[in-house]
Amino acid sequence: MNQVPPRTIVSRRSRPAKSPLSREAIVEAALAILEQQGEGGLSMRNIAKRLDTGAASLYVYFANTDELHAALLDHVFSEVVLPAQQGNWRDRLKDLLISYHGVLEARRGLAQLALSSIASGPNSLRIWECILRLLSEGGVGATTAAWGVDLLVLYVTSIAAEQALHTTDDRGLTRVASVLSAVTADEFPHLHRLRGDMISDDGPNRSQWAIDVIIDGLSARSPPA
Amino acid sequence: MNQVPPRTIVSRRSRPAKSPLSREAIVEAALAILEQQGEGGLSMRNIAKRLDTGAASLYVYFANTDELHAALLDHVFSEVVLPAQQGNWRDRLKDLLISYHGVLEARRGLAQLALSSIASGPNSLRIWECILRLLSEGGVGATTAAWGVDLLVLYVTSIAAEQALHTTDDRGLTRVASVLSAVTADEFPHLHRLRGDMISDDGPNRSQWAIDVIIDGLSARSPPA
DNA sequence: ACCTGAACACCGTTCAAGT
């Protein structure tokens, strides 16, 4: 009976007490904005506004926009699932890349962001290491593996970015589609014949297929001369 | 003797007579800026300044920045060399992609621009058609070919963009390099062992190798189920 | 050390007014 009940008036405040700034809090706010407003909302001023402060305050924690973006990317890369130890190396590599792709796809604008930044945070390192391990397990030569990591990550990021461009930008795919449908069999016979296939099935099938293509290519390749 | 000699004073003016605006002239100006100042200089206001006018004038010819960028891209794609009719299809496809890569590489910031726009101008169509022709010549299935076009173009663009990021941004590669050199053999054994290879030889060898990888993968693949 | 308002030098886009 000694306990004083919490004063509900405090927790009823429409705005919670302003939490202190930190790299973590800023990244969190940026992530929330990315989800709600897409890449366009990801400005210093806008992120600062959500934290009830001015843009200048963010410069205490990040030297510039690039650095904040890199931190944001590494933060979401923590969600990438590294495959278990057992099983075929190809399947596991594929799983890893699909997980990576899924993380980029899950948040609007994230893939575009990943394309324009060079991530090299701790979670990127984890992922690179895992890909290297799987490739060397598969007997891929050292140089091929080293170059392959870069290639695989870049490639999956590009696929995600392109799909995002197609799905979010109404302009994008529609314009390509209308251009393709206007193509004549005389001028561009192959385009004309395959124009249906070129736009079709922009979903998981297509990205899985694309990942298969590059893994096939990599494992077929001997180290560069 | 009736002819009046041209008044040289006119042609001696330090600034040539202001040429009339046109889509062509605007794209030309944008291209010149891209070469001199990189992607950062490619703003409506800056392009307009080079043409001795205000940004508003450009909106007579282009609905927005995206449209101007697309026109700029298609303009440079006219330089892509389509391979001759004779010869092995793989070699010809490789030549085409290397030419495409070279065009993107030749101008600072162009590859980044290509990644963020969806080009669908006449020169893109020419290139797509040619790739389709080569792939079907190589016996690649219809659906694989249709998806492959997208994939190949995207892939080569990404490679060019990444190389540009590494070469122009001093920050970029240097940061990755310093992160990699700080990696310990205990935490990340594979990264540690291959860290030298991962940064090495970011030149034509690497992009040609990357192009080989994907062509191998594509030609090994049967059409998706 | 951390935070901030104000300032500087920029953006894309629109629009009323001119030719």
Next chain:
DNA sequence: ACCTGAACACCGTTCAAGT
């Protein structure tokens, strides 16, 4: 029809001044 200055609503980054 084409062109334009001015305005609107934004940017990133810096810096002197506050705590």
